[in-house]
Amino acid sequence: MVSYCIANSKDYGKAIERYGVSYQQIYGWVRKYEKDGAEGLSDRRGKGKDQASMSEIEKLRAQLKLKEAENRRLQMENDLLKKLEEVERRQGID
Template sequence: MIMSKRTPEEIIQSVERYQRGETSQGAEAKRLGVSQQTFQDWIRKHETFGIDGFEHTGHRNYPRELKKSAVNAYLSGEGSQAAICKKYGISSRTQLQNWIKMYNGHKELRPSRGRGSDIYMTKGRTTTYEERIEIVSYCIEHGNDYTATIEKYGVSYQQIYSWVRKYNEKGAEGLVDKRGKRKAESEMTEVEKLRAENRMLEARNRRLETENAVLKKLKELERRWR
């Protein structure tokens, strides 16, 4: 994504005009002298990082686990490159494409080094079962948005990824910490388990409602600019 010919302010204003429904992607891309794909990347960056995404000039830090998760998600058909970038807080499709090439070339995906956002380096913390239920519910409701979840709850990427994976494999019971002194958690009643599962289902339903609303809005915009 080349940004040298346009100031961050110009790009942000253009993206926000599109988001308000005042113009189309094609019109703004043409006005700025960039490809529509580049403009789409800017839209996604704005949605993921806000205005800070355009002020950052250095390289972002990405842990090895995030790289593997993003590549595996794309290769398993969980979404387009743009969708995967948004989901995992990756700054550009070019970055994801490079990781995919490395993966296909059987090269090791190493943690990124350099300046920039280090949100994925957030350290883990001790949590209760109720907190894990809330955190996973939030993550699921927001389309597995790890960036937003880390910012909101101050836990590590590794923790969130592990909890979501355990929930997908075992349900709410997978979030029970059965180590050592965590006896109370391992003795959950059936009612408590059902309540936890119900909370997760509500989160999934809200996510689907949001996705349907977004799709409806996109269709309206497409009809408007045909």
């Protein structure tokens, strides 16, 4: 989208029509591309520090977050299985 917009003399209207994005999105992407190149368009949300630069406490906190997320996933899976058993049991009775 950014290449198309730049190739068409920054005709944001054409890019909006062709790709169905908002003016703010395409304008922001073009600015980021012009400032930082392709690297400026990469999504860095949720990226934490690499393991080598973390202190021991930060490593333990990161491990704890992973375990908590795994526990939530497993709890949801258990709840779903219980519901499924309940539904199957009710259908068997009817």
